[in-house]
Amino acid sequence: MKIIYCTHSLCNPGGMERVLVNKVTYLVEKLHWDVSIVTTDQKGRPSFYPLPAGVRVTDLGINYSDDNVKSVTGKILGYLQKRRRHKRLLTSLLEREKPDIVVSLYPSESSFIPDIKDGSKKVLELHFCKYFRLQYGRKGLLGIIDKWRTHQDERIVRRFDKFVVLTNEDKEYWGNLHNIEVIPNAAMNMGGHFSDVANHRVIAVGRLDYQKGFDRLIQAWCYIQRDGRYQDWHLDIFGQGEWHEMLENMISERNLNDSIRLNNPTNQIGREYAQSSLIVMTSNYEGFGMVLVEAMACGVPAVAFDCKCGPRDIISDGENGLLVSNGDIPGLAEAMMKLMGDYELRRRMSVKARQVVDTYSEKAVMDKWVRLFTSLAVK
Incomplete structure (x- = not known):
């Protein structure tokens, strides 16, 4: 089995990064599958969590995060430009690699990846709840964009072969989707460390x-x-x-x-x-x-x-x-x-x-x- 995961980066000590590395390690070391990772914003930085030997990480150098400091207009124009380049480079990579399955960890490539006809099945894995864009309560144009993108998410997720959420609660928010499944994150072995709950x-x-x-x-x-x-x-x-x-x-x-x-x-x-x-x-x-x-x-x-x-x-x-x-x-x-x-x-x-x-x-x-x-x- 050949699988490619698409994500933002691996350099941060976040839960999503740790979960991805844990899954890749399991698939490579226990099942001996061919697994690689494609990033958009790695910028040459090392993975915070160590990857198993043989796992290739390819950074496309899109660098969406560079636009975070720009004005609202600059963010929108920058995103659209970077998105076109992202689609072109990822399409070329998938056509060359020919994976069996491509997993998007959302949201950068989620809007266009089902359009890439490389022969692979497409899976969307959401590590946030459905309403994550609205939790900030942003006003003005950004608030309007947040509401519009939340509405668009409902259309986007239907286009994937499988759409995976982490909780039954979130599944209820998405409604009766034909392709939705619930797969939680795992409770990993913490090295045999256990609390006696005595420390204050x-x-x-x-x-x-x-x-x-x-x-x-x-x-x-x-x-x-x-x-x-x-x-x-x-x-x-x-x-x-x-x-x-x-x-x-x-x-x-x-x-x-x-x-x-x-x-x-x-x-x-x-x-x-x-x-x-x-x-x-x-x-x-x-x-x-x-x-x-x-x-x-x-x-x-x-x-x-x-x-x-x-x-x-x-x-x-x-x-x-x-x-x-x-x-x-x-x-x-x-x-x-x-x-x-x-x-x-x-x-x-x-x-x-x-x-x-x-x-x-x-x-x-x-x-x-x-x-x-x-x-x-x-x-």
């Missing part, structure tokens, strides 16, 4: 940007610190991104430097989970919530905003974690303190949290992918 440490992991909502977590931590009972607890946030300086300023302005740390991403996140007693997710939106599954597989109970989409599929409220209405910051603080103040509750939830691997084990998830790819290849 809370962990959060993700990119420092609007999506992950760590400003809301810092606000909730203010409530906790004012309570006075949890002065010996610490919050560690692991990530990088454009909000780093803003979050640092929030921490300093609220005199929280002694209890909150912003840490660089790490390749040894399993060890960090094992040294924590609570994972918190404060995202404004998600596609799945990979860090929840990873931490829970290490026995770490979870507290999360019930955002679209993911936490509701992963967390059984009151059993392996707690769900809080999205945006309810005082409620988030109360949920965190409920677990922080009750070791026996954390211990019971830890046992349940580890059972997440029953649903999201690597084998269970990859079996679904293998069945999907095999069924397409024989058609």
